[in-house]
Amino acid sequence: MRLRYSPSSPFARKVRVAAAVLGVPLELETADTMDANDTLRQQNPLGKIPILLRDNGPALFDSSVIVTYLDHVAGGNRLIPTETEARFATLRLEALADGVMDAALLQVYERRYRPEDKVVQSWLDNQAGKIARSLAELEAAPPAAGAPTAGDIALACAFGYLDFRHGGAWRADHPNLVAWYEAFPARCPGFSETAPG
Numbered sequence: 728m729r730l731r732y733s734p735s736s737p738f739a740r741k742v743r744v745a746a747a748v749l750g751v752p753l754e755l756e757t758a759d760t761m762d763a764n765d766t767l768r769q770q771n772p773l774g775k776i777p778i779l780l781r782d783n784g785p786a787l788f789d790s791s792v793i794v795t796y797l798d799h800v801a802g803g804n805r806l807i808p809t810e811t812e813a814r815f816a817t818l819r820l821e822a823l824a825d826g827v828m829d830a831a832l833l834q835v836y837e838r839r840y841r842p843e844d845k846v847v848q849s850w851l852d853n854q855a856g857k858i859a860r861s862l863a864e865l866e867a868a869p870p871a872a873g874a875p876t877a878g879d880i881a882l883a884c885a886f887g888y889l890d891f892r893h894g895g896a897w898r899a900d901h902p903n904l905v906a907w908y909e910a911f912p913a914r915c916p917g918f919s920e921t922a923p924g
């Protein structure tokens with residue numbers, strides 16, 4: 728299986744880490760989401776990465792679908808528990824972490840793709856609020872430090888992206904999450920190796 732990705736994409740990192748934890752080999756092929764001639768737009772009409780190309784069957788996206796697929800082909804109940812409460816706690820955490828990544832990415836795009844005088848501060852503030860409220864909830868009750876779940880991997884990738892693109896400002900007010908994050912690489916194969924760059 729082949730993953731269309733970019734080294735800086737936190738969503739693609741989530742998939743790469745999930746594959747490493749599960750021991751599922753993935754070939755990597757970079758994609759340029761801004762290149763109209765890149766075949767990724769045929770593989771995913773949304774023009775977003777990550778995309779999983781399979782030998783049999785259509786390309787899969789988005790990252791949570793791909794992680795669910797990888798967990799399924801690896802036997803299931805590894806990154807996404809089957810027990811009801813544990814399953815939906817994991818999926819909820821993954822959705823929250825994905826939302827943090829979305830908001831952080833939109834802040835980057837606002838500055839990258841708009842002329843400086845057209846940047847809308849209220850839009851940036853709205854995205855910052857999503858991140859702040861999410862991290863406040865998590866700081867009050869950080870995830871358990873067991874075997875990594877899909878939610879844990881997504882959250883760690885969100886923190887990695889906040890460090891990479893937003894200067895790690897989140898760390899100052901979230902000591903419990905920093906402690907959780909600093910301990911994460913030791914219990915998660917593939918996390919350090921996939922640091923954005």
Ligand SMILES: N[C@@H](CCC(=O)N[C@@H](CS)C(=O)NCC(=O)O)C(=O)O
Pocket residue numbers: 735736737738739760773774775776777788789790791825832
């Ligand atoms: N919900 C999607 C989000 C993926 C996403 O936003 N990827 C970014 C790169 S990190 C992208 O492809 N951006 C290009 C675009 O939005 O056109 C997922 O979980 O895979």
